[in-house]
Structure formats: C-alpha cells, structure tokens
Amino acid sequence: MTEYVTVTGSGPSAAFFDLDRTLISGSSAFTLAIQARKVGLIPTHEFVRDAGSAVAFKLFGASDDTSDEVRKRILGAVTGLRQVELQGLNAEVLPRLIQRVRPEAKRLLERHRRAGRDTFIVSAAPQEIVEPLAHALGMTGGIGTRSRVEDGKYTGELDGPFCYGEGKVEAMQAVASWNSYDLAQSYAYSDSASDLPMLDAVGHPVAVNPDSKLERHARRNGWPIVIFSQRTKSVLRRTLSGVATAGIGIGGFAIGTQVGRKRRSGVFRR
Template identity: 65%
Template sequence: MSEYVSVASTGPSAAFFDLDRTLISGSSAFALATAARSMKMMPTHELVRDAMTAATFKFRGDHDTGASDNARDRILGFVEGQRQDDLLALNERVLPTLLGKIRPEARRLVDIHRHAGRATYIVSAAPHEIVEPLAISLGMTHGIGTKGKVVDGIYTGELDGPFTYGQGKVDAIEEIARFEGYDLRLCYAYSDSSSDLPMLSAVGHPVAVNPDSKLERHAKDHGWPIVIFSQRTKTVIRRTATGVASAGVAAATFAAGLELGTRRAGKAFWR
C-alpha cells in the first residue's frame, strides 16, 4: 500500500471525473446515439446531427450558454416520451463500447483514489441512466448525470435536478458533498474542457487532462497540474507544473504504476 500513501485522505473526500475525452477517448453521446439508432429509438438524420454536436459542444466553453441550452434540450428532447426501461436497456450496447474507450491511465487513476479510501464519481452531462452503470462497472462510487423527470415510467422532457454541465456540475457535487460530508478542499477533479472550469475551481485539487487551449492557459496561470493521457499507450506525459506545490500534487496523484522521469528545476515529467 506504500504507493498510495501520498494520496491518502486526511478527511472525507472524493475524486470527480469528467467523462468525454477525460475518462474515455471520444464522445459518449455518439455511442449512445448509435445504440439508440440500432434500437430504432432515433432516426439516422438525428444520429448524424448528434455526432456533430458531440464533436464540438464541449470545446465552446462554459461561457456559451446557447450551446449549453441546446445540448440540454437535445438530451431532454431525445428522452421525452420514451420509456425509462428502454433507455436503461441501451446499456447492453452502450456499456461495452464505453468500457472499450476507457483510457488505461484514467482507469489506473480511479484505482489510486479508490485504494486511498476516496470516493470516486463520474460527472457528465450524459443521461444518468448511462453514467451510473458505467461508474459501477468501473468500481466507482456513483455516476452523476443529467436526470430527466419520469412519470409512470415515461420521460416528460423536463429536468429532474441540475443539467450537469458547467455550473450544474458544481451544484451536483456540492449537494453530494453536503450529503456525504466531503470537504471539497480535499477533493480532486479532472477534466479536459474549459466548460468544467467551475467544477475544477470548486475543489482543492484540480487537474487538467488533455486540456483545450482555454483550460491549459487557466491551469498554467493558476499553477494547476496539467497531464496528457496518450491515445494509444499507458504513457502519461507531464506537461507543466508551476511551483513545488503543483509538482507535489501531480506526483502524489500519478506516481503509482507509472514510470517517474527526470526532475528538473522543480518540474516533474512522466514519459
């Protein structure tokens, strides 16, 4: 257990992981849309439109409320009038696809936090009915996704809780922190997108993973660890750490199971 000592909890805490392009490579929305099309729950032209939306949505940033509203409306519009049991049944097709997209470095990172006694959560705008089973399949504590209101087993097209995107993710993790007694100052959060700056800023240990340009600039300005999860190997490349504290956080988080490279001038590099 010595490899986990440096990330051991000093109090109730959790690690929150974005899904698309953080835990997995690519988009969960496309996998869901493809499965829905195969089950005749979505016509082909909507599949194509959702694939394009998924490819661009996250990179517009948290300031683009139009993109956020459109994504929310697309999710609610998709489930409106559908039976909840039918959406849950999609997991038979969606889960194997998403599990095949899990980055090996991300899986190892989840295990590090879990063995350190820390709760682990996926936090995603994707439907809760998909996010929760994926989290459980990975041995995580829970998944936090967008919930649609259900009446008599049918989705009404209305939200049942926050839309878990941007500030909505913060609302969700703050509610869980209050319920579970987590100290957010001791918590970790991981994301690739500037749309998750609210969530990353809400915890004591934010980490940018394969960041977009806006998130990378913000991380550098604030001394947050930045890591690159490679697409094809189990390599983690440490790109920047401002100051000894940031390097220490990165080392504590990623040391287990990874090859430690050269340290130069207080900066750590993994190759």
C-alpha cells in the first residue's frame, strides 16, 4: 500500500481512527455547535465563558489538570438535558460530517476492511455522534465519551472513560479485551500529540497531518507520517474566528450515551 502505509499482519486486530482532523477535516464539535445553537438546545451563556479554554483544550491538547477541569465544566453544563434531544441532532449533523470524511481516509478504511481488520472511531466526541457516524461509514463501531443517563436525562456523570489522552487507551483496551484483538498487531491514526497514548498503545501507529510535536515524536521513533488532503487549515481558521461557537460545540464532547449496555455484542461490553 504505497499510497499511505502498508496494511499487513495476521491474527485478530483492529484499526483505531481519531475523528477530528484525522478521519474528517475540521472539528465535529463545531458542526454540532452550529446545529445545537440553531435549534436553541444549548444556551450560549453557559458555554461562552469557557470558550477560550475549551478551544485550546480541543485544538492543542491540555494538561491532565486542565482537561479534568474542562471535563467537569462540560458535564455540569449538560446536566439535565434530555438524551433524545441530542440524538435528534444527528439528522442534520451526520450528513455534514460524512461530507467531510477525507477521501484518503475512506480508501484506508477500505484497505483495512479488505485485510479483515475491524475499524473504530475513537474520539472525545459524544457517543451519539461517534457510533452512528462509524456505522454510516461501514466501520465496526465508535468509541466516544458517554455520560450517565437516568430517566432520559444526563446526570452530569461519566459512564465510562473520558475519551481523551489516556482515556482513549482505557476504552481501546476494553474493546480489545472483549473482541480478543492483539493491540500489538493493531493500527492507530491521529493528527495530534494529545493522542500519543493512543498511538503508543498499538504496534502500528501512524501520524496523519501531524502537529509539530507529534511529527517530531514520529520521526524520532520511525513512525509513518502520511498527509491527507489539506482542508484542515481553512476549517481551523473558521473555527477560531467563531471561538464562542466552538466553545459551545466543545460542550458536546462529554455528552455520551448510556449505550454500553445496549450495544451489540462484540463491540463493547460494560
């Protein structure tokens, strides 16, 4: 597979794809924000005060203390929202995300499928987006951040790992254990140094349009570096110019669902 990287290996394995600026160009949170604001679902004033720190967290990564603080603020902001209302956004959000899937990523997904390898999205984005998007793309499943739901409403508590940094690894290991994947034979793709734990967790890490820190790490360790179509920068400029809106969108990060107990066997077991 000279176009990107060589997809090889035998035995049970999987390919894990970061979502934002890897599988798709730009930010899924930004797309969610536009629709959420359009239908008046999320009050702007609850998120604007956190927009700066939220955008920095999403675009450039964060320390453990900062990510923990952002996670708590986000979960607090969505407490009491009805799950069905957020799920209802998919009718508008998913088609827009599908349009932004990188053509190279589509071909790479097909290569992995032909190799008999399961494929997953792994993202801090809400499970409401990640799971249906993965299935729409013909992938095995999606691993997103889930929030506990009681009586149809979000409680403000996580129902699983916060899928960022080490949280992605925890979720991947659970999926690998349930499906008997060998992570040493598995692949992972990301654009960001914040995903170094995810990339280090597999035997075949690949840097996609990497940021400077990830590029340096990849070169030092001999990891493949691939360049997908360059729509990212223009999308990034639009995102930063709408910083308040992006802050709202990032509020969707921790809006996961309590689907772990209902997902089909062989993907994720609670």
